[in-house]
Amino acid sequence: MTTGDHGTDGVERRGLMFVLSSPSGAGKTTLSRMLLEREPGLNMSVSATTRAKRPGEVDGRDYLFVDKPRFEAMVKGDELLEWATVFDNLYGTPRAPVEAALSAGQDVLFDIDWQGTQQLHQKASVDVVRVFILPPSAADLEKRLHSRAQDSDEVIRNRMSRASHEMSHWAEYDYIVINNDVDKAFAEVQSILKAERLKRERRTGLVGFVRGLQGQLQG
Numbered sequence: 001m002t003t004g005d006h007g008t009d010g011v012e013r014r015g016l017m018f019v020l021s022s023p024s025g026a027g028k029t030t031l032s033r034m035l036l037e038r039e040p041g042l043n044m045s046v047s048a049t050t051r052a053k054r055p056g057e058v059d060g061r062d063y064l065f066v067d068k069p070r071f072e073a074m075v076k077g078d079e080l081l082e083w084a085t086v087f088d089n090l091y092g093t094p095r096a097p098v099e100a101a102l103s104a105g106q107d108v109l110f111d112i113d114w115q116g117t118q119q120l121h122q123k124a125s126v127d128v129v130r131v132f133i134l135p136p137s138a139a140d141l142e143k144r145l146h147s148r149a150q151d152s153d154e155v156i157r158n159r160m161s162r163a164s165h166e167m168s169h170w171a172e173y174d175y176i177v178i179n180n181d182v183d184k185a186f187a188e189v190q191s192i193l194k195a196e197r198l199k200r201e202r203r204t205g206l207v208g209f210v211r212g213l214q215g216q217l218q219g
């Protein structure tokens with residue numbers, strides 16, 4: 001699927017798909033922004049959605065805001081890598097930018113729910129790294145949803161009532177991070193990415209690299 005890139009140590013490797021999921025308000029967006037700022041070679045997958053834009057959100061940066069007929073046309077045209085209904089709205093991952101980034105040997109970051117994660121994993125399991133973010137407590141989750149001040153009380157009640165169901169999928173993920181202190185949670189997520197980038201099976205250039213080393217030793 002990918003042609004690979006040179007890692008920081010010069011050895012070629014395949015790009016990976018780094019997925020963050022959590023109940024709404026647990027901190028995915030915050031941790032994603034921190035990762036994008038501090039980790040070169042990581043590209044955010046910008047999802048298409050039919051949900052209304054929140055104050056401060058920018059079309060094309062936070063989401064591609066589309067209407068239902070346009071979303072349905074994207075599904076029909078096989079333009080989405082995965083898609084799902086979440087909170088009565090449609091969300092999906094445009095295929096082309098992800099494939100372009102991976103073939104350039106870049107990594108791609110996804111903020112998608114458990115349904116999308118399952119679909120990605122079915123398609124490309126070895127290249128998918130799944131991280132689930134949990135809040136430290138229900139009270140903290142509610143506080144964060146209110147502190148974000150972007151949703152009505154009714155939307156927040158809906159999100160709180162769905163949190164338990166979302167969380168029931170935690171065991172389908174490779175890593176679980178509890179977001180109590182944001183800097184600590186970020187350090188944990190960053191360590192996961194760094195370690196996954198070093199995994200032998202992604203590092204397609206290792207055979208040649210080691211042969212080169214052996215040649216030097218014999219030379």
Ligand SMILES: Nc1nc2c(ncn2[C@@H]2O[C@H](COP(=O)(O)OP(=O)(O)O)[C@@H](O)[C@H]2O)c(=O)[nH]1
Pocket residue numbers: 021022023024025028029047048051082083084086087091092093111112113114115116117
């Ligand atoms: N399957 C899937 N889920 C998505 C996608 N984009 C966003 N989501 C999920 O949809 C849910 C709602 O997202 P959003 O309305 O931005 O609220 P948030 O939970 O506060 O980030 C979150 O669980 C996101 O991870 C996507 O492209 N595919």
Ligand SMILES: Nc1ncnc2c1ncn2[C@@H]1O[C@H](COP(=O)(O)OP(=O)(O)O)[C@@H](O)[C@H]1O
Pocket residue numbers: 022023024025026027028029030031144145147148179180181182183185
């Ligand atoms: N560890 C944390 N401690 C306190 N507040 C946090 C923490 N992580 C995130 N927040 C805040 O909680 C709110 C929800 O976080 P956000 O990243 O938007 O969650 P999600 O994308 O999972 O819905 C935001 O206002 C964010 O600044």
